[in-house]
Amino acid sequence: MTSAASPTGPAATPRPGKEREPDARFTFANERTFLAWSRTALALVVGGLAVAQLLPPFPGVPGARHIIGIPLILLGAAVAVFSYAEWQANQRALRRDEPLRRSPLPRFLAATIAVIALLAAALALLSAVTSHR
Amino acid sequence: MSPASIDDIEDVDPGLARERTELAWTRTAISFAAVGGALLRSHPAAGVPILALSLLIWELGRRPGKPGTGHARARHL
DSSP states (O other), rough: OOOOOOSSSOOOOOTOOOOOOHHHHHHHOOOHHHHHHHHHHHHHHHHHHHHHHHOOOOOTTTTTHHHHHHHHHHHHHHHHHHHHHHHHHHHHHHHTOOOOOOOEEEEEHHHHHHHHHHHHHHHHHHHHHHHHO | OOOGOOHHHHHHHHGGGHHHHHHHHHHHHHHHHHHHHHHHHHOHHHHHHHHHHHHHHHHHHHSSOOTTTTSOOOOOO
């Protein structure tokens, strides 16, 4: 991402090692991103709980609901923690007028959801095959 | 800028950043409230704290800053 130079704020270039209050719009944007990740984390946790508690059992595959649901809940917890760390790192970079680091979160989230989806598909297929025997 | 000269909200809140951030906090609080409300019937012991958390989140999102300053309260690390 780009450097955190301020387009409107009181953006005197800080001396090396010095921190300053960044432009409020960057602070707000960083905060909104963190909130969006938090809502994503909450949705993952609720989705995992719903799979584990509300879904009917997979015939022939005991424990399948938990195999799908628990990773979703853990993913939600990981996203919540990482998003806070990222908010903190971005805020620090903004204060120091440093470039923002690239976020590993989208790749991590996409890869984990893809793995869980493949796992769910495999379990559903296995359940269909075993229940028709 | 005096309040009398303000005729466009964009002048005091460029990009409506403050407004959008407050709405983001509200959405987050509503998300937590929805989960808490849904849990209340089946698991009240889990639902009540989550509902309380949603109130806390809603309160956190309210900005005490003066309109037109363009700054929220300081977010120190």
